[in-house]
Structures are given as C-alpha cells and as structure tokens.
Amino acid sequence: MAVPRADEAPSVTVRYYDLNLDTPEDVASLYGRIRAAAIDVCKQSEGSLRINRVYWECVAHAIANAVNDVHNEKLSAYHGERIRDWKGR
Numbered sequence: 001m002a003v004p005r006a007d008e009a010p011s012v013t014v015r016y017y018d019l020n021l022d023t024p025e026d027v028a029s030l031y032g033r034i035r036a037a038a039i040d041v042c043k044q045s046e047g048s049l050r051i052n053r054v055y056w057e058c059v060a061h062a063i064a065n066a067v068n069d070v071h072n073e074k075l076s077a078y079h080g081e082r083i084r085d086w087k088g089r
Contacts, residue, residue, distance in 0.1 A: 010044050012037045014066065027074045031067075031082070038062035 014033045019026035042058035067079040 010041050012041055016070075021070075021072050021074055024074075024078075027072075027078050030070070030075060031078055034063055034066045035059075038066065 014030070014037050016026075016030045016033065019030050021027055021030065038059045041062055042055055063079065067075055
C-alpha cells in the first residue's frame with residue numbers, strides 16, 4: 001500500500017466514463033460527483049471545521065481544480081453558473 005507524503009493534499013479519483021458530457025444531465029451529474037468528492041476530501045483535511053470559511057474555501061478550490069482538470073467547456077460553463085449562484089447569495 002502506498003503511503004501519501006506528508007506534504008501531499010488528500011485526493012480522490014472521480015470517474016465519469018459512464019457519462020456523456022454532451023448532455024446537460026450528465027454534466028450536472030459529474031459536477032455533483034466532483035462536489036461530493038471535494039466535500040469528502042476537505043472534511044478529511046479540515047476535520048470538524050465544516051462551518052468554517054477555511055473548509056468552504058477548500059471545497060471551492062478542490063471543485064475548481066477538478067473542473068479544470070476535466071478540460072470540458074460545458075462542465076466549465078456549468079461551474080461558472082454555480083459560482084455566480086453562490087456569490088449572489
């Protein structure tokens with residue numbers, strides 16, 4: 001079993017081979033998977049600070065990085081819409 005280095009951030013792999021990113025439904029589904037993974041990873045690294053600003057910044061950063069790693073315009077646009085929704089609150 002590989003042990004992560006102490007300076008490595010925790011991560012998970014989000015699989016989406018079963019999704020068709022040409023459909024809005026599957027883009028939304030992938031985004032939901034990414035968000036759930038980000039929440040899980042940040043919960044692991046931040047412990048019980050779930051209501052803390054640092055926790056939510058971790059989630060936002062993890063989501064943005066994952067969306068960027070997918071290299072899909074529709075997913076990026078969907079993420080942009082979510083960000084505008086968050087900032088509008």
